[in-house]
Amino acid sequence: MATPTTKKPRLQEQRKALPDGPGVYLFRDGKGKVIYVGKAKSIRKRVNSHFTKTSGRPQSAGHADMVRAVQDIQCLLVSSETEALLTEQNFIKQYRPKFNIRLRDDKSYPYIAISMDEPYPRVYFTRERHRRNRLYFGPYSSAKRVRNTLDLLTKVFLFRSCTGAEPGRRSGSPCLDYYIKRCGAPCVGYVSQEEYRESIDGVVAFLSGRFKEVERDLERKMKAAAAAQEFEQAALERNRLRSVQALLEKQRVSNEAVGTLDVVAIALEGTEANAQVFQVRDGVLSDRQSFYLENVAEADVGEVALEFLLQYYGEGISVPPQVIVQHELEDLDVMAELLAERRGAAVEVRAAERGDKRRLLDLALRNAKLALDQEKLKSERRRQQRVEALDGLQDALGLDTLPLRIECFDISNLMGTHTVASMVVFEGGAPKKSDYRRFKIRGAAGIGKPDDFASMNEVLSRRYAQWETQQDLSPHDPARNESFATLPNLIVIDGGKGQLSAGAAALQGFLDRGVAVISLAKRIEEVFVPGRPQPILLRHDTPELQLLQRVRDEAHRFAITHHRQRRDAAMTTSILDDLPGIGAARKRTLLNHFGSPEAVLSATREQLEAVPGLPGKTARELYTFLHRTSG
Structure with a gap:
């Protein structure tokens, strides 16, 4: 059994044996899980710096937690700094370590995708970025931005956006999009594959920021149609050209000579960081994006910028010929080499000191600082709302303590099959997803005999049994599961009186230790409490009921997701x-x-x-x- 004192000599021996050369190192916890990946010119010096306190730089709580959790150190020597950077990123993608700087994953960013593997490629809105043979553009700042861009592109390039009839046929009738000049109708053979591919080339050029090329091509088509006395077609090409020019004029920066580049600015304050990316294409500010980063407390702006660039310019993202940053990065040449490899051509990464590029950088930096200030205000408002909800819940239910840790349980099945249960955890009024757990019902209810009461009794009995088991384990034992080892203040059961009775019978040990148990019935949101014949009715506009609803709905979502996965896996097995x-x-x-x-x-x-x-x-x-x- 490992303890802080017994693990220290082992770590000291590992640190002494570390090489003094470039490479990548991994920190693992007591369960063997990778919790941090780092790179260094000297592995020995960099690793030892994690364990050495410096007077000029206080250690953050997050960094202290990481150092305490480390029980094993591994390293890999590489031949160059570029290889170290690339290896570090590959390990981060593979292990998703808890303490590395990373983009906050609070939403799926919108992209435009082109299905290049199809004879007549589709251009469409998506939030995923992993399918093969797809060309992705983005991420965009908002879904509205993507839809507005697609709306313009369909008018100019007449590509198909539907998944209807397979294109290339020579019969049938086109859909409405053809008649309103938003599609060339490849589905009925009105457009050849070569002509359609030419339109897609135009879409790619526009989304890649080659706006002048698009304007020249539209102007050429307009003049060619006029010369052939096809005046209606010439008018259509003129209108398309004007649509493109009107959009670009609204977004043009002060000087077209700025060219094509990305401006990246980082604002860092304490444990918070925001990155702003201004995308300039052919002198046009085509989009602006905002990203928040986590685990930045021990980093400086240069380190955050480097990690952001590596994560932002991932697979499938187009890299411009120039990236402007706010100051010279330590690994600037290495970064440029890596981005050039991803772009397939030279990339310049540099700081801007004067001119239009510097003005754009200053504007991006002001936006980053403003975003941090706004996020602080929102965080404070959310914190106050959670405090109000917890206080209100304690008063409404007559609890002895504030319900800082709430666990909610839900049962899911379809006509008695594949019955599962979920446990979700809210701490301080917010979800703690690392403590979520799923249960496969083992009793009769799990094999086709639906019985929600028996299922609830089983899962809560197992929850309490797990808690008892964890009490016999040391806090540093790798087998210890903190999700089950922690005692909740309040248990919420999704259901009415019956579910509550089944749950209370299984949780007598918890009840004896001061844990409160309630159930929440969906019909009119009645709250049932053991020993009380009448339900508690909370006002629908109160933060305490809204918190209970969020907890209950999250448990339901988590259970449904797990149930569908089991059902689909069973269907796949039986069919294939x-x-x-x-x-x-x-x-x-x-x-x-x-x-x-x-x-x-x-x-x-x-x-x-x-x-x-x-x-x-x-x-x-x-x-x-x-x-x-x-x-």
């Missing part, structure tokens, strides 16, 4: 596992390609033969089997 010549790897390949088991079963022979990685013979045998089975 009997197919001849299809093992686990090929099953994943088919599902990734078609999207669902049902789509696999209805696929044509040609579609099966087109699946990457599936041999033609296997595809034909599979089609024959499915056809014989369905016939």
